[in-house]
Amino acid sequence: MPNFTLGPDFIKRTREITTKPIEVHLMIEQPEHFINLFRQTGADRLTIHAEATTNLQGTLASIQAAGMKAGVALNPATPLEVLDYVYDVVDYIVIMTVNPGFAGQAFIPAMYGKIAKLSMLLHERDLNIPIEVDGSMGAATIPKCKVAGARYFIGGTSSVYHPGKTLTENVNGTQMLINGNN
Ligand SMILES: O=C(CO)[C@H](O)[C@H](O)COP(=O)(O)O
Numbered sequence: 001m002p003n004f005t006l007g008p009d010f011i012k013r014t015r016e017i018t019t020k021p022i023e024v025h026l027m028i029e030q031p032e033h034f035i036n037l038f039r040q041t042g043a044d045r046l047t048i049h050a051e052a053t054t055n056l057q058g059t060l061a062s063i064q065a066a067g068m069k070a071g072v073a074l075n076p077a078t079p080l081e082v083l084d085y086v087y088d089v090v091d092y093i094v095i096m097t098v099n100p101g102f103a104g105q106a107f108i109p110a111m112y113g114k115i116a117k118l119s120m121l122l123h124e125r126d127l128n129i130p131i132e133v134d135g136s137m138g139a140a141t142i143p144k145c146k147v148a149g150a151r152y153f154i155g156g157t158s159s160v161y162h163p164g165k166t167l168t169e170n171v172n173g174t175q176m177l178i179n180g181n182n
Pocket residue numbers: 098099100101102103104105134135136137154155156157158159
């Protein structure tokens with residue numbers, strides 16, 4: 001039985017104390033086996049990795065059919081072409097700006113160009129699919145990712161859990177970065 005760092009029970013308890021949307025990012029192989037499990041937790045948005053399934057189109061379509069928003073995440077070395085035939089079953093796209101696995105890694109600079117290229121591709125296809133970025137999102141990277149076309153930013157140790165400041169200070173500072181008031 002696979003283990004989850006923050007598993008279904010954690011999400012269920014979180015659902016009980018907030019009405020805000022809950023996004024779950026599955027960094028696991030064969031996520032198609034876990035769609036129903038996570039739907040039952042009350043998650044609103046489910047992200048899967050393009051590299052983790054041989055049935056990307058079907059898995060994204062199943063997430064939508066289960067009533068959740070479907071997100072696809074791409075590791076840094078995964079080309080944007082994997083999205084070519086799934087745009088119609090994707091609600092948001094996550095560009096990993098570090099390799100998955102650990103907090104506190106260095107941002108990979110080539111990802112600015114990848115975000116900008118994806119933003120241009122979406123514009124050319126007249127698709128309004130938001131780009132989310134995950135990995136080392138902080139003062140040095142959020143403004144540049146935003147200029148490149150990112151709309152959502154995953155908070156970690158580089159932003160909302162930055163050591164040395166309170167959670168409130170970090171959240172306020174991150175919101176200012178995202179809103180461009182820095
Ligand atoms: O997905 C992740 C790692 O797999 C983390 O969300 C991300 O790296 C957090 O970034 P940081 O702690 O550097 O701000």
